[in-house]
Amino acid sequence: MRVALFLTCVNDLLFPDTGRAVVRLLERLGVEVDFPMAQSCCGQPHYNTGYRHETEPLVRGMAAAFAGYDYVVTPSGSCVAMVRDNYPRVAARARAEGRPDGRLDRAAETLVPRTYELTEFLVDVLGVTDVGAYFPYAVTYHPSCHGLRMLGLKDRPLKLLSAVEGIELRELPGAEECCGFGGTFAVKNSDVSAAMGQDKVRNALDTGAGVLCGADNSCLMHIEGIVRHEHAPLHTLHLAEILASTREQPYRPPVSEAKIR
Amino acid sequence: MTNTTGSSSRAEILRRVRQALGTTTATAAPTPEDIARDVPRDYATTHATRTPLQTADLLAEHLADYRAHVHRTDAAGLAATIARLLTERGSRTAVVPAGLPGDWLTDARALDVDVVTDHPGLTPVELDAVDSVVTGCALAIAETGTIVLDASPDQGRRALTLVPDHHICVIRPEQIVESLPQALPRLTPTRPQTWISGPSATSDIELDRVEGVHGPRTLEVVMVASDAQVTDFPG
Amino acid sequence: MNPPSTSQESQTGHGTGVFVGLPSFPVAARESTRDGQLRANLRHATHTIRAKRAVAIGELSDWGELRAAGAAIKDHTLAHLDHYLQQLEQAVTAAGGHVHWAADADEANRIVTDLVHATGETEVVKVKSMATQEIGLNEALAAQGIRAYETDLAELIVQLGDDRPSHILVPAIHKNRAEIRDIFRTQMAAWGRPAPQGLSDEPAALAEAARLHLRQKFLHTKVGISGANFMVADTGTLVVLESEGNGRMCLTLPETLISVVGIEKIVPTFRDLEVFLQTLPRSSTAERMNPYTTMWTGTTDGDGPKTFHLVLLDNGRTDTLADTVGRQALRCIRCSACLNVCPVYERAGGHAYGSAYPGPIGAILTPQLRGTATELDASLPYASSLCGACYDVCPVAIDIPDILVHLRQRVVQGGPVTQAGQRVTIKPARGHTTEHAAIRASRYAMGRPAAWAAAQRLATGTRKLHPRSLPIRTAKAWTDTRTLPQVPDQTFRQWWKQHTKNTNPDPGSTTPGGAR
DSSP states (O other): OOEEEOOOHHHHHHOHHHHHHHHHHHHHTTOOEEOOTTOOOOSHHHHHHTOHHHHHHHHHHHHHHTTTOSEEEESOHHHHHIIIIIHHHHHHHHHHTTOOOHHHHHHHHHHTTTEEEHHHIIIIISOOSOOOOBOOSEEEEEOOHIIIIISOOTTHHHHHHHTSBTOEEEOOTTTTSOOSOTTTHHHHTHHHHHHHHHHHHHHHHHTTOSEEEESOHHHHHHHHHHHHHTTOSOEEEEHHHHHHOOSSSOOOOSSOGGGGO | OOOOOHHHHHHHHHHHHHHHTTOSSOOOOOOHHHHHHHSOOOSOSOSSOOOHHHHHHHHHHHHHHTTOEEEEEEGGGHHHHHHHHHHHHTOSEEEEOTTSOGGGGHHHHHTTOEEEEOOTTOOHHHHHTOOEEEEOOSEEETTTTEEEEOOOTTTOOGGGGTSSSEEEEEEOGGGEESSHHHHGGGSOTTSOEEEEOSSOEEEEETTEEEEOSSSOSEEEEEEEEOGGGTTTSOO | OOOOOSSOOOOSSSOOGGGTTOOOHHHHHHHHHTOHHHHHHHHHHHHHHHHHHHHHHHTOTTHHHHHHHHHHHHHHHHHTHHHHHHHHHHHHHHTTOEEEEESSHHHHHHHHHHHHHHHTOSEEEEOOOHHHHHTTHHHHHHHTTOEEEEOSHHHHHHHHTTOOOOOSSOTTTTSOHHHHHHHHHHHHHHHSSOOOTTOOSOHHHHHHHHHHHHHHHHHHOOEEEEOOSEEETTTTEEEEEESSSHHHHHHHSSSEEEEEEEGGGEESSGGGHHHHHHHHHHHHTSOSSOSEEEEEESOBTTBSOSEEEEEEEOTTHHHHHTSTTGGGGGGOOOOOHHHHHOHHHHHHOGGGGOSSOOHHHHHHHHHHHTOSOSHHHHHGGGSOOOOOHHHHHOTTOOOHHHHHHHHHHHHHHOEEEEETTEEEEEOOOTTOHHHHHHHHHHHHHHTSHHHHHHHHHHHHHTGGGOOSSOOSHHHHHHHTTSOOOOOOSSOHHHHHHHHHHHHOSOGGGGSOTTOO
16 A cells, blocks of 8 residues: 655645654554655635636646555645545636646546545554554544535544544544635635634633634644633644654654643 | 616616526526426425324424413314403404404404404505404414415404504314425415514514514414314313 | 727626725725724624534435436536526516516616516515625616515614625625614615614614514505516526525515526526525525515416516626636525634625625625626635635535636636637736746745755755744734744755765665656
């Protein structure tokens, strides 16, 4: 089984810890994981802002970067949704505009069935829900919209989290409501975006958990931005870092331990 | 600025539709087979298997959910029930459609209630002065708690069941169907229809439901049991 | 007719005075997010109906099938719209009705005004109708000396308060009970019967006040104006769903009835109602069935209006139909479920959308009906975080996020569109030049691994110089409310190189055989 890690551009630059956690986690589960250096961005920021034509080279680039692997695994539901829902559209709409491009067609055909969000890969492909993790903190989980609604991740993340030793999961009120990130929405409609994020943070604080966990760092970056702006006692963390944490190699919080309890 | 008259706008709109659909000529009339192919109808005909009594119970429950007052009786007790409801309401006048079965009101006529049979000269203003209206119905739908009036002789014109504030509606057992898909084939589309599910209501204030606005604020439904059900629901 | 246009010129006939000159969505939303009372009203109302809707939908085990059937019926109808329009016209005419065709708002307003004038009346009663709001009929009638009385409770609140509707189902959703009481107390007298003395803010008391206020108007007004939820092509039957009974009053008691209906409201057969009469009430008011539905076919001797006029309205609908992606929006049955689940609507409020159609559906419908020429209309496709909650609840499965993105493409890329029946090519909207340059630059770098790695190294190498907040406009939009993320000292790919060196001395294995 040849598995490629598609880390995503945001994680590569801003959240390398998540990438390291995915690698540690998958290697611990016996998966040999590779990181093709040619990867960059799935094109979602371009596509969702309206620049479909500018997305096309990135779609072709993704297909080239991940050719030959059995599975492409990524710790971002949003980027998987881009591939699964929108790559076929990018190809079909180029065709409809009289610019058929076989490489776009093939990119969609070959990437869609092989691209998995991390929790899908763990539960559906590897068939594990208990990954042997240890994380002795109170955690609340925010299901990001694209994972929740476009991919239908359902209870996969929560199954994985509830099997973690020592964890105390607390239900997030209004969990299924968007955090307000939405890519360029966060700046184009910054007031509404921030209002949504502030409500999300308030709901998370109400749980009393010190850690807000998610499976999409873009959303967490927005939420964390509000947390830090408001000096709220909350620490955001990607689910992969919780699953990677073990008794032998426990998660080391960048903030003081007391703050996340 | 479009300065077309209605008739040239007709041609223009049809032209725009055809252009939008990528054709210059009229699209062919779809056949029933075309519609059947295009529209998957694998939704349910009913949402449960019920006995007629269970269906009647469901109708009663759903009507009551939306604040209709449901009364159950048998054919022999119908006239007495209607009379009782008019008395309890304190109605002094009642209007009925011309085709209402005469025996429904035997008991009411014995009371001090002025029963008026509808006629074309009765204006909305006059109807507004009437306390109650008594009608039958075309059918009733259990799953949604709906009564359908189709202006048949026992129901009368639409204004009749609209202007008075108190509506007593009689449902006979054979008129109850389970679901929407069972109801529509039994109706004649071109008859004026009023579908009623509880008394008038509004959710316009804070999306909170309140009963009673412009339509009759009190809806009393008299469900007549079939002979087979009489033992369960003595009159 | 509009001359063929090669730029985003404003279209005539589509807009009306009510919605002209409004600010762009973000500007309007900035105001509403700071209005605590509005936020509380909207939150309370949308969360209430959201929960109820979920229960109502949960009762139907075949919801998915009903949803698919509803979408298919609408798609089928749209694909044969010219046929069904003519069939409808024939059936309505045969049943004693008169059919008029209006290419745009001005024409529809003119037709209705003329019809009212012909009756000699100067007052009309109206049932809540999205189509007449869209075309600004009340204002057009007022300009010709005709007073239109809105009879739906929420529309009455809006009309008395000299306000604009902010929700499809509940136009006064932005007002709470105390605010409504104050409007009734101060404004009812100017329009007719004053509010009762000592009126409380109990919803039942407010409903009673509306009943008393409108009763005489219903009994005496000779002309009624409505829209319709459905028009059945093969029988000519029109269908109006409502709750209060004001609809029945307006559809039954006047001598003349004029219905203004969008051409997309057609269903082919009476049977098709078995789908929508299950999905619409549950999606809309979260009821198994709405209290009242009226169905009429032309005119009936001795029952209801003696004269019936149907005005079929295009006003941008055929332009929408011409877009193979965007035409899905014409499936809409105006239930408003998408508004009630939308986190953006909940915080921005309906007025920010600047049209009769707020919320997610408005964000895809308005820029198609009106075009994307104004700053407001061009901002609407961006009024969404693309969370997808709207698509989930839509009873006719309109993929709203997909259409939003599609319309964003229209805004920033331009391209072929249809305006007032003319095929034109529009240029990208103004104000996106810098953004496009940035997008192009990032795409260029991301498409070249070496350039991308270098850009990343630049970011991490200069991290100590990065401020926590930024002054330039776009960045400020982020940092006003959010602290910027810190750039780590090492990108993942820098770490990966070391990792593979440590675990695998042969780094050539990062690409499996034949991959390049």
